Amino acid sequence: MALTQVSSNKCAGGLQKVYEHESTELMCKMKFAIFLPSKAETNKLPVLYWLSGLTCTEQNFITKAGSQLSAEEHGIIIVAPDTSPRGCNIEGEDESWDFGTGAGFYVDATQDPWKTNYRMYSYITNELPKLINANFSANPDKMSISGHSMGGHGALICAMKNPGKYKAYDATVLAGSYTGPQLDILIDQGRDDQFLSASQLLPDNLISVCSEKNIAVVFRLQPGYDHSYFFIYSFFNDHMKHHAKYLNI
Numbered sequence: 573m574a575l576t577q578v579s580s581n582k583c584a585g586g587l588q589k590v591y592e593h594e595s596t597e598l599m600c601k602m603k604f605a606i607f608l609p610s611k612a613e614t615n616k617l618p619v620l621y622w623l624s625g626l627t628c629t630e631q632n633f634i635t636k637a638g639s640q641l642s643a644e645e646h647g648i649i650i651v652a653p654d655t656s657p658r659g660c661n662i663e664g665e666d667e668s669w670d671f672g673t674g675a676g677f678y679v680d681a682t683q684d685p686w687k688t689n690y691r692m693y694s695y696i697t698n699e700l701p702k703l704i705n706a707n708f709s710a711n712p713d714k715m716s717i718s719g720h721s722m723g724g725h726g727a728l729i730c731a732m733k734n735p736g737k738y739k740a741y742d743a744t745v746l747a748g749s750y751t752g753p754q755l756d757i758l759i760d761q762g763r764d765d766q767f768l769s770a771s772q773l774l775p776d777n778l779i780s781v782c783s784e785k786n787i788a789v790v791f792r793l794q795p796g797y798d799h800s801y802f803f804i805y806s807f808f809n810d811h812m813k814h815h816a817k818y819l820n821i
Contacts, residue, residue, distance in 0.1 A: 584640035597695040598657040605630040605652040618714035618819035619649045623723030627674045636801035642812040660689040678726025716815045739818040757789040762797030
């Protein structure tokens with residue numbers, strides 16, 4: 573599948589790039605960002621897939637999270653895809669911030685007119701990894717997945733529907749039932765998150781499920797932090813270390 577390079581910037585010793593391609597799953601052009609540590613010049617490296625939240629594109633994480641320094645340190649490629657199909661000309665797709673454009677929720681739609689294009693689950697778990705493995709110095713046996721907000725939800729969906737596919741898990745929202753290899757979950761939650769105070773995030777439910785199923789989970793409630801990328805920036809290095817425990821063995 574042909575890739576078109578949109579941008580390339582030297583960053584933290586490696587290269588922060590953005591590419592565009594025609595997606596067979598989403599039936600439209602899609603962009604993804606990829607950080608290639610300097611070690612990628614001579615070695616196949618593990619890959620962390622980062623799923624962003626509502627209204628985001630591939631740009632938010634790479635410009636706001638400060639992820640490149642720790643990715644370079646640990647020798648881990650980071651792939652940050654867009655959050656939905658773009659420009660599909662579906663009636664209503666641009667009417668709401670939390671439905672349609674920028675709000676793919678990392679699921680495959682089942683109803684018309686959405687089911688032809690809104691197939692983010694299949695894109696993330698199937699098409700995009702094949703694309704990355706075929707075109708970059710990625711180790712296909714060492715993948716991990718993480719995310720923020722809608723992307724945290726997406727990371728859990730992708731991980732739990734594909735037991736053993738990803739090597740580590742990191743999310744901030746409710747997890748459903750799971751049967752498969754042992755998980756190790758790290759959650760950071762801002763105490764002053766407006767969505768938490770509005771009862772739209774339910775970390776206690778996730779902790780309860782993990783306790784019942786003996787799933788290892790560390791939950792950290794961070795005083796004074798909200799839902800923004802200032803929060804992500806503050807704690808991303810801890811999460812990279814969490815993933816590196818599994819990816820660099």
